[in-house]
Amino acid sequence: MTPSARLQAAIETLDQIIGGAPAEKALTAWARGSRFAGSGDRAAVRDHVFDVLRMWRSCAAHGGIAADAAPVQMPGVAETEMRSITTTETPPGGTLSGRALILGLLRQSGDDVDALFNGQGHGPATLTMAERGVLAQAPDIAPLVALDCPDWLAPTLRADLGEDFSPVMEALRSRAPVFIRVNTARAAAADVRAELAQQGITAQPHPLSPTALHVTDGARRLRASAALADGRIEMQDAASQAVVDMIEGLQGARVLDFCAGGGGKALALAAKGAQVFAHDANPARMADLPARAARAGVSVPVLSTADLPQAGPFDVIVADVPCSGSGSWRRAPTAKWALTPERLAELVEIQAGILDQIAALAGPKTRLVYITCTLLACENADQIAAFLARNPGWRPGATRRLTPCDGGDGFFTAQVHRA
Numbered sequence: 240m241t242p243s244a245r246l247q248a249a250i251e252t253l254d255q256i257i258g259g260a261p262a263e264k265a266l267t268a269w270a271r272g273s274r275f276a277g278s279g280d281r282a283a284v285r286d287h288v289f290d291v292l293r294m295w296r297s298c299a300a301h302g303g304i305a306a307d308a309a310p311v312q313m314p315g316v317a318e319t320e321m322r323s324i325t326t327t328e329t330p331p332g333g334t335l336s337g338r339a340l341i342l343g344l345l346r347q348s349g350d351d352v353d354a355l356f357n358g359q360g361h362g363p364a365t366l367t368m369a370e371r372g373v374l375a376q377a378p379d380i381a382p383l384v385a386l387d388c389p390d391w392l393a394p395t396l397r398a399d400l401g402e403d404f405s406p407v408m409e410a411l412r413s414r415a416p417v418f419i420r421v422n423t424a425r426a427a428a429a430d431v432r433a434e435l436a437q438q439g440i441t442a443q444p445h446p447l448s449p450t451a452l453h454v455t456d457g458a459r460r461l462r463a464s465a466a467l468a469d470g471r472i473e474m475q476d477a478a479s480q481a482v483v484d485m486i487e488g489l490q491g492a493r494v495l496d497f498c499a500g501g502g503g504k505a506l507a508l509a510a511k512g513a514q515v516f517a518h519d520a521n522p523a524r525m526a527d528l529p530a531r532a533a534r535a536g537v538s539v540p541v542l543s544t545a546d547l548p549q550a551g552p553f554d555v556i557v558a559d560v561p562c563s564g565s566g567s568w569r570r571a572p573t574a575k576w577a578l579t580p581e582r583l584a585e586l587v588e589i590q591a592g593i594l595d596q597i598a599a600l601a602g603p604k605t606r607l608v609y610i611t612c613t614l615l616a617c618e619n620a621d622q623i624a625a626f627l628a629r630n631p632g633w634r635p636g637a638t639r640r641l642t643p644c645d646g647g648d649g650f651f652t653a654q655v656h657r658a
């Protein structure tokens with residue numbers, strides 16, 4: 240496919256998303272109906288679509304969508320949770336469309352729109368007079384639109400991030416870097432790097448974690464690598480690895496991963512020599528964990544809620560709680576537009592409940608480790624302060640907050656100990 244044809248495919252996929260289709264479904268449907276597309280084409284179309292999802296507001300504004308244009312219905316989000324995204328002061332007020340969004344994207348990246356919208360082959364039709372009119376005008380983009388920040392959340396993010404607000408919001412507009420975690424129980428990082436290099440995959444050590452390698456070239460070849468297939472590496476963000484590195488004394492420790500989900504943290508904990516037990520309120524989320532653990536050469540027994548009271552005592556209980564995910568909006572950009580004040584309040588309540596649940600499971604020597612991938616203080620430091628206020632028998636321990644400006648996703652971790 241030509242670069243223009245890939246853009247046209249992204250335009251059509253975005254039209255499906257505007258119509259209410261979840262992004263992944265729309266991309267899969269396009270790929271199924273486009274057997275001629277190779278893996279490079281599919282990757283390029285996906286990149287265009289996700290670039291727009293990350294920069295939806297600014298793409299709409301640069302594409303000439305006016306403030307009163309149709310509300311953006313983010314894919315996979317219940318109607319009650321949908322928020323309208325308005326792009327103020329952007330004449331002349333076209334209709335929201337995949338074509339306008341892609342125009343807005345190209346305008347921001349400085350690409351030659353005329354050369355790409357050339358009407359040839361399967362590429363987009365040539366520019367209309369109205370589109371030429373939009374492109375001819377100097378864009379007048381409000382600062383929060385330029386940062387692709389939801390208006391309602393800006394005061395909170397500003398207060399919580401301080402001078403990091405703009406750099407962090409800017410970073411969240413870009414693609415996330417690709418990281419792997421070397422399973423150091425099975426392989427040395429240097430050997431993995433050398434093996435990957437032979438397959439055309441360049442991976443560099445990263446300061447966030449000694450187990451992290453930043454894949455700077457050939458990331459798409461990872462899926463076919465023997466190291467991934469046999470559990471010597473896992474796909475895992477570097478900051479996600481860094482928060483596990485913070486937990487001391489893991490060798491031989493009995494650790495409960497209370498919110499294990501797919502098991503990313505559980506496997507990282509086990510690789511450090513912990514005897515890890517996995518639990519999740521939604522056991523279906525742990526479906527892949529046994530196979531992943533076997534591949535990594537560890538055993539991670541799954542505990543049901545009914546098993547928990549008898550399974551202790553644990554040296555460490557980790558709660559990688561559900562959160563707004565604001566630290567990982569690069570990877571899951573629709574979450575940025577789907578979050579509402581009501582959902583955030585609900586998450587804060589769930590997190591407080593989980594902290595109380597793990598405290599109730601703790602023995603006299605158990606340490607609690609709270610983890611989120613959010614940047615919001617109400618889900619992070621404030622949550623821990625509220626827990627300590629409710630529970631005078633606990634004292635604060637090590638805390639760390641990472642933002643995308645540190646290189647990985649935004650993460651927060653806080654440990655609490657018996658007073």
Ligand SMILES: C[S@@+](CC[C@H](N)C(=O)[O-])C[C@H]1O[C@@H](n2cnc3c(N)ncnc32)[C@H](O)[C@@H]1O
Binds near residue numbers: 499500
């Ligand atoms: C951030 S995800 C966990 C990610 C996982 N630890 C990893 O590293 O791949 C949060 C998980 O918490 C689970 N969860 C939500 N509410 C819970 C609760 N009250 N008790 C336990 N787990 C809960 C969700 O099902 C979800 O799998």
